[in-house]
Amino acid sequence: MVLRCAQTIPAVVLLILAIVGILLVVLPTEEMKQHPQNMYGIVLDAGSSHTSMYIYKWPADKQNGTGIVTQHDECHAKGGGISSYAGIRGGAAKSLEACLEQAVKVIPKSRHHQTPLCLGATAGMRLLNIVNATESQQILKEVEKKLRSYPFKFKEAIILSGQAEGAYGWVTVNYLLEHFVKYGFVGQWLNPGRETVGALDLGGASTQITFETSEKVENESNMMELKLYGQIYRLYTQSFLCYGQDQFLRKLLAHLIETQGVKPQVFHPCYPRQFNTSIKLGQDVFDSVCTKNYRPAQFDPHMTVTVVGTGDYRSCLDSVRKMFSFGSCPYSKCSFDGVFQPSLRGSFMAFSAFYFTHSYITRLTNIPITSPNQTEEAIQLICNMTMSEMMEKTKQSEKYVKNVCAVSSFVQVLLTQGYHFDEASLPSISFQKKAGGASVGWALGYMLNLSNLVPAESLGLMKALPSGPWAGILFLFVALLFIALGYLLMIYRNTKAREDMV
Numbered sequence: 001m002v003l004r005c006a007q008t009i010p011a012v013v014l015l016i017l018a019i020v021g022i023l024l025v026v027l028p029t030e031e032m033k034q035h036p037q038n039m040y041g042i043v044l045d046a047g048s049s050h051t052s053m054y055i056y057k058w059p060a061d062k063q064n065g066t067g068i069v070t071q072h073d074e075c076h077a078k079g080g081g082i083s084s085y086a087g088i089r090g091g092a093a094k095s096l097e098a099c100l101e102q103a104v105k106v107i108p109k110s111r112h113h114q115t116p117l118c119l120g121a122t123a124g125m126r127l128l129n130i131v132n133a134t135e136s137q138q139i140l141k142e143v144e145k146k147l148r149s150y151p152f153k154f155k156e157a158i159i160l161s162g163q164a165e166g167a168y169g170w171v172t173v174n175y176l177l178e179h180f181v182k183y184g185f186v187g188q189w190l191n192p193g194r195e196t197v198g199a200l201d202l203g204g205a206s207t208q209i210t211f212e213t214s215e216k217v218e219n220e221s222n223m224m225e226l227k228l229y230g231q232i233y234r235l236y237t238q239s240f241l242c243y244g245q246d247q248f249l250r251k252l253l254a255h256l257i258e259t260q261g262v263k264p265q266v267f268h269p270c271y272p273r274q275f276n277t278s279i280k281l282g283q284d285v286f287d288s289v290c291t292k293n294y295r296p297a298q299f300d301p302h303m304t305v306t307v308v309g310t311g312d313y314r315s316c317l318d319s320v321r322k323m324f325s326f327g328s329c330p331y332s333k334c335s336f337d338g339v340f341q342p343s344l345r346g347s348f349m350a351f352s353a354f355y356f357t358h359s360y361i362t363r364l365t366n367i368p369i370t371s372p373n374q375t376e377e378a379i380q381l382i383c384n385m386t387m388s389e390m391m392e393k394t395k396q397s398e399k400y401v402k403n404v405c406a407v408s409s410f411v412q413v414l415l416t417q418g419y420h421f422d423e424a425s426l427p428s429i430s431f432q433k434k435a436g437g438a439s440v441g442w443a444l445g446y447m448l449n450l451s452n453l454v455p456a457e458s459l460g461l462m463k464a465l466p467s468g469p470w471a472g473i474l475f476l477f478v479a480l481l482f483i484a485l486g487y488l489l490m491i492y493r494n495t496k497a498r499e500d501m502v
């Protein structure tokens with residue numbers, strides 16, 4: 001009996017060790033999370049059409065894992081984007097007050113002075129910066145002064161480059177999906193060996209595409225190398241200025257006016273039949289860098305024009321296609337407008353206005369968008385609907401619904417003809433607004449970077465394992481499990497045999 005115990009103990013110890021080892025390697029990070037005191041961070045996303053504020057939180061003692069930073073609160077500032085306050089002293093700063101007051105309330109007072117606060121402006125300010133750099137700097141200065149007047153740790157108020165915006169969106173997507181690392185043994189990061197997901201962002205004034213590639217990036221300005229958790233990611237990223245939905249709609253109107261001539265009435269094939277609306281030539285069409293090339297030699301910016309809808313899908317699609325240039329390509333391959341793009345790889349997440357457009361299409365038609373043909377069928381249905389039909393089905397006002405046919409057609413052309421998504425790759429796009437309770441956008445990636453919440457370098461303690469060794473360690477523990485079980489079985493058999501002999 002004594003002999004049997006002495007034999008069994010090492011085997012049982014081995015067995016427990018193997019099970020614990022396997023659990024440590026395989027369990028997702030959530031199971032290991034604790035929630036002591038939280039840290040907070042604030043990002044103001046100053047877009048072209050409006051400003052949103054996101055407040056993030058994470059446990060104070062654990063900072064470097066994926067899925068550890070979560071969204072605590074959000075706020076959408078009333079009024080337009082900060083660039084719309086050009087020439088209105090103090091307007092942009094004032095527009096942020098309500099959201100900042102909300103931040104003061106929802107973040108515990110004891111944490112205020114440690115909470116980083118930053119503002120990133122995107123394509124709306126990039127455009128203003130082209131038109132009048134003095135004015136855009138003036139707005140940023142005013143906004144910075146306002147942000148500094150709050151008890152938080154002010155970091156910066158800047159205009160993000162298109163590449164940065166694309167890359168931060170990609171970081172956000174993959175951080176939320178926990179595609180970077182897994183928390184393994186205490187203090188050790190493991191690469192889960194999963195492919196990263198590409199990011200598709202559609203704003204008001206620009207659109208971004210970002211994905212990992214192993215191909216040669218022929219234009220250096222499209223190349224981004226990120227080192228996260230000790231792993232190097234080679235990204236292709238491109239931001240198309242003036243291809244955000246608002247600027248695109250402006251360009252489309254400008255093109256229609258240019259081809260039909262400056263008249264009191266202009267026909268719009270993408271507006272619902274029998275619908276009409278009036279616009280001012282300056283303010284609504286030509287007062288933008290994006291419509292510069294369509295500007296007639298002479299026109300009165302105050303002239304009012306009635307835009308009359310004809311609801312004609314074919315003609316709408318034709319006009320939309322004319323907004324892209326699919327002709328010359330100075331590289332081995334291009335998306336459009338002579339911009340280099342390597343072959344699409346892996347799956348994608350499409351967010352912001354891509355999500356809203358997709359949601360309108362499915363709500364209006366109940367057709368799932370999984371192939372180019374289905375997309376075309378759905379959009380054709382939408383472009384044939386009357387205004388009242390669309391308003392009834394979406395429960396949205398005229399203001400939003402009138403552009404659904406135009407924007408859907410734009411998204412269709414952009415994804416299929418522009419980026420070359422096809423029968424096989426289109427279904428790999430998932431349209432999402434939120435993931436893991438956080439809004440998908442560039443804001444989270446920006447904050448992770450600014451607050452050093454994602455270790456950029458491989459540290460001795462947090463060595464990222466490539467997927468090979470990860471599988472190797474798992475294999476070793478599984479082997480150990482079988483050896484322990486085999487050993488126990490052997491002891492059991494031996495004892496049984498001895499007892500039988502007695």
Ligand SMILES: *[C@@H]1O[C@H](CO)[C@@H](O)[C@H](O)[C@H]1NC(C)=O
Nearest residue numbers: 087131132133134135136138
């Ligand atoms: C640019 O904006 C400044 C005010 O910030 C104004 O004084 C100046 O006239 C503007 N320049 C142009 C070219 O519009």
Ligand SMILES: *[C@@H]1O[C@H](CO)[C@@H](O)[C@H](O)[C@H]1NC(C)=O
Nearest residue numbers: 265274275276277306308309
């Ligand atoms: C515009 O719509 C109104 C009704 O909303 C209608 O009375 C008017 O005749 C329309 N104008 C044109 C040019 O179709």
Ligand SMILES: *[C@@H]1O[C@H](CO)[C@@H](O)[C@H](O)[C@H]1NC(C)=O
Nearest residue numbers: 061062063064452454455456
């Ligand atoms: C997180 O990583 C940074 C380096 O990027 C390091 O300085 C910091 O100590 C790490 N924090 C924790 C809690 O491990």
